[in-house]
Amino acid sequence: MIAIEKANKLSAPEPEHCPGPESNSAGKADACQGCANKDICSSLPHGPDPDIPLINERLSTVKHKLLVLSGKGGVGKSTFTSMLSWALAADEELEIGAMDLDICGPSLPKMLGCEKESVHESNSGWSPVYVADNLGMMSIQFMLPDQDSAVIWRGQKKTGLIKQFLKDVDWGNLDYLIIDTPPGTTDEHLSVSTFLKDSGIDGALVVTTPQEVALLDVRKEVDFCRKAGIKVLGLVENMSGFVCPNCGGKSRIFKPTTGGGKKLAQDLGIKFFGSVPLDPRIGKSCDSGQSFLDLYPDSPASEAILDVVDSLRDEIEGAAE
Numbered sequence: 054m055i056a057i058e059k060a061n062k063l064s065a066p067e068p069e070h071c072p073g074p075e076s077n078s079a080g081k082a083d084a085c086q087g088c089a090n091k092d093i094c095s096s097l098p099h100g101p102d103p104d105i106p107l108i109n110e111r112l113s114t115v116k117h118k119l120l121v122l123s124g125k126g127g128v129g130k131s132t133f134t135s136m137l138s139w140a141l142a143a144d145e146e147l148e149i150g151a152m153d154l155d156i157c158g159p160s161l162p163k164m165l166g167c168e169k170e171s172v173h174e175s176n177s178g179w180s181p182v183y184v185a186d187n188l189g190m191m192s193i194q195f196m197l198p199d200q201d202s203a204v205i206w207r208g209q210k211k212t213g214l215i216k217q218f219l220k221d222v223d224w225g226n227l228d229y230l231i232i233d234t235p236p237g238t239t240d241e242h243l244s245v246s247t248f249l250k251d252s253g254i255d256g257a258l259v260v261t262t263p264q265e266v267a268l269l270d271v272r273k274e275v276d277f278c279r280k281a282g283i284k285v286l287g288l289v290e291n292m293s294g295f296v297c298p299n300c301g302g303k304s305r306i307f308k309p310t311t312g313g314g315k316k317l318a319q320d321l322g323i324k325f326f327g328s329v330p331l332d333p334r335i336g337k338s339c340d341s342g343q344s345f346l347d348l349y350p351d352s353p354a355s356e357a358i359l360d361v362v363d364s365l366r367d368e369i370e371g372a373a374e
């Protein structure tokens with residue numbers, strides 16, 4: 054197991070209004086008075102993060118960086134990330150990296166068929182695990198002693214690992230780095246948007262399901278992106294209707310009571326990349342770590358996913374021209 058950098062130097066959890074132990078006011082702010090970490094934070098070096106130039110240097114060989122977000126858990130974000138990774142890697146001209154930043158619930162390794170792999174370290178950094186010639190991935194899953202281990206980390210420790218992921222993974226030349234994040238707006242989102250501010254994020258793809266309870270949280274996610282200065286590339290509506298793999302009949306499972314993702318995208322002034330129907334074979338493919346797109350290329354879900362990927366590439370590559 055690779056030793057994880059000792060990022061957590063604090064002796065107690067940060068209180069609610071902590072300004073951040075690496076901030077200039079650490080140890081001096083109102084919230085620091087009475088905090089058990091006051092002496093530690095007062096003595097830590099402050100000012101610009103010395104690791105940011107290292108992250109910029111490391112990621113200078115990555116053309117496009119893309120976050121995959123969802124307001125809510127259970128909308129199929131990681132499933133979609135895995136299919137997006139397979140779809141992009143189907144173009145042999147492209148080099149693709151997938152980074153699993155869902156530290157407490159890493160699922161990409163299973164979906165990409167590499168959960169039993171471990172990461173190797175060389176002089177040039179951590180080597181990604183390759184699931185295809187042009188598709189590498191990195192996840193905390195590879196560093197756990199066993200697959201059922203829970204990761205019970207908070208604040209600084211998570212931030213330290215994310216920084217290490219961005220700074221130390223030897224991706225080589227990549228066309229796309231796809232970063233799968235946890236649901237909601239968490240420490241992971243704040244960290245990754247801060248660390249990548251200088252090296253640049255092309256934008257975020259937001260995944261939702263059609264029902265209002267999921268759409269409500271999309272509004273918050275889009276608001277977070279705006280506050281963090283991350284461009285919202287577009288919205289994908291997942292689990293949008295069910296197409297029976299036997300008879301081809303269509304039915305609605307999650308009802309779009311308020312107009313669904315398309316209407317929300319219009320309201321928020323963001324692009325709508327399309328709707329992907331439910332297909333039980335997607336879950337099976339992910340469980341076995343295989344590409345649904347390769348197994349069922351003619352299914353309506355595969356066609357819908359490829360349409361979304363085309364729109365996404367147009368948006369990213371068009372903006373870069």
Ligand code: SF4
Binds near residue numbers: 075
């Ligand atoms: S002393 Fe450190 S941990 Fe405590 S509130 Fe201040 S910055 Fe946060």
